Amino acid sequence: MHPAELFELIVGMFLAVLALHYLAHRLNLPPAAALLVGGSALAFLPGLPSVAIDPELVLVLFLPPLLMDGAWYTALAPFKRHMAGILSLAVGAVVFTAFAVAIVAKLLMPDLPFAACVALGAVLSPPDAVSARAVLQRVRLPRRLMTLLEGESLLNDAAGLVLFRFAVAAVLTGSFSLVEAGGSFVLLVLGGLLVGGAIGGLWVLLLRRLGDDSLMIVATVLVCWSAYIAGEMLHVSGVIATVAAGLTCGWFQHVVFGAGVRLRAVAFWQSLVFLLEAAVFMLIGFSLRGVLERVGGISVVVEQMAGPVALIVLAVLVARFLWVFGVDAGVTMLRRAGWTRACPLGARASLVMSWAGMRGVVTLAVALSLPAEMPQRDLMLVTAFAVIAVTVLLQGTSLGLLIRLAQPPEDDRAAPPLDLHAAENAMFKAQFVAVEKHAYDADGKLIHPQLLARYRTRATASAKFEGTDEERAHAIASHFDTVIAAVDAGRAELVRLHRAGQIDDATLHDLERDLDLEELAAVSAKG
Incomplete structure (x- = not known):
């Protein structure tokens, strides 16, 4: 051949x-x-x-x-x-x-x-x-x-x-x-x-x-x-x-x-x-x-x-x-x-x-x-x-x-000590501690209030949720479905602006990459 x-x-x-x-x-x-x-x-x-x-x-x-x-x-x-x-x-x-x-x-x-x-x-x-x-x-x-x-x-x-x-x-x-x-x-x-x-x-x-x-x-x-x-x-x-x-x-x-x-x-x-x-x-x-x-x-x-x-x-x-x-x-x-x-x-x-x-x-x-x-x-x-x-x-x-x-x-002995929810709580707490250390300057002035509030919310909301696993899964899915819908709307607007000649290719690709990463994070968190 x-x-x-x-x-x-x-x-x-x-x-x-x-x-x-x-x-x-x-x-x-x-x-x-x-x-x-x-x-x-x-x-x-x-x-x-x-x-x-x-x-x-x-x-x-x-x-x-x-x-x-x-x-x-x-x-x-x-x-x-x-x-x-x-x-x-x-x-x-x-x-x-x-x-x-x-x-x-x-x-x-x-x-x-x-x-x-x-x-x-x-x-x-x-x-x-x-x-x-x-x-x-x-x-x-x-x-x-x-x-x-x-x-x-x-x-x-x-x-x-x-x-x-x-x-x-x-x-x-x-x-x-x-x-x-x-x-x-x-x-x-x-x-x-x-x-x-x-x-x-x-x-x-x-x-x-x-x-x-x-x-x-x-x-x-x-x-x-x-x-x-x-x-x-x-x-x-x-x-x-x-x-x-x-x-x-x-x-x-x-x-x-x-x-x-x-x-x-x-x-x-x-x-x-x-x-x-x-x-x-x-x-x-x-x-x-x-x-x-x-x-x-x-x-x-x-x-x-x-x-x-x-x-x-x-x-x-x-x-x-x-x-x-x-x-x-x-x-x-x-x-x-x-x-x-x-x-x-x-x-x-x-x-x-x-x-x-x-x-x-x-x-x-x-x-x-x-x-x-x-x-x-x-x-x-x-x-x-x-x-x-x-x-x-x-x-x-x-x-x-x-x-x-x-x-x-299922073999219960094969299950890890922490389930997904517990591991997620531990991760959120560690992230909040790290953000809290960097949220203030050398004089003690708060320089990152939005980041601090965002990570505090993540660290506390998940731990305080008292619903069942099914309710938690539904709430998480609903939250990130909204995030994904916002990403889709932002991407559609970028494409409209690009087609109308109001932004160039470089701007489109840069902002689209940010939206892609945000969507990937949302899909992963939802799953």
Whole structure:
């Protein structure tokens, strides 16, 4: 494909992304499902060239920024508090699912080497960070479940990739050691933590010395790829290195970013992540055509592969249920015996956790990287795409409904000591104290009466409000709706003056920026 044609295809793909996102919004569907179906349909349009996906390029291009985005906003306190549960899912569930799939594949295809069956299980076992983000953004979960799912999506790729590499090596060399694989995994994780932590620390030191907002934003964007590539070059886990760098940067960004650079960086980063996530699901859809061409067409899939593929997909889904409910039952028994203080999830929360196992770009990229000598490679490719399609289209579209029906309880122990209202009161009081110190000159004369009155009102009105949470929310919404209406009126007047030639462009942009900041503050406070 000519480079110009490739660029035209990319532009066309992103235009399709906008249309599919709009369609998903109108139909109240998860965008990931619409993009996957849309990409699959577009792949078979007459005249559209076949898209060949390089698996290594897919991993290094898409995975680091999407992992970074998840790690950046991860709350460290609940992440550490639920580390045991996260590791149970990110490592235990991945290994259990891989071997469960391997056993089912071996029963279905006795001639297939067990190491190849494990390789297939490793391809299918890790739920995907991109797919999880795409779905979790649309649902509301208790804090504990959200922390577990987000933490799992950040760490499980490392376990799946290590297991996959050892299984492939076993197929090609004829030897496999689970102990050696476990030891290698520990070293890869520890090395990734060191590399990612070091790069995150260098980022903090660099941003303290950069004075240009644009340079700070560019440096922040490059951290994710720097950590991933450095990890892979040093033969440790690039996934863990990226997550560690993201956690470090997310922790320190509050003190190294100013308000202006944070607003610009967040806006740029959200647009970048949106495009990358959309491209991932479109590329998965495009890959269907290549997979079908490799195996000989849809008729070959239906006639020769449908049965084994369906059973393996079922094994993937059932294995997660068995692990989640099994671990929760074990925690319940240990708690009753007095051996642990850990609190079990319960049946309703376990049901939601079991159903939230969407696969995506990692499964596809790893499947495409299977060596040509791998036995039953075509079947593995078809199975990988089937698992992605079933989990994204079935689980992704029904997870919200399942959450509403199951209504998993909130873990009260996970709640922070202060709620939003209490934290807001503390912030207002601190602001009033600071303004009060600067409101008078050296002679004790009041020089900022309006500021003092404004911050005194904020500090006292919120604390004195005695209504219910619903009444408070209604009062806040009404207040800031009025502010937003005033901003809209001011912006309309500026535009009228500009169109009438009474103010120039510079005046329009300066005052409009003030109104934009005021509107952002009002919308944030209202929300």
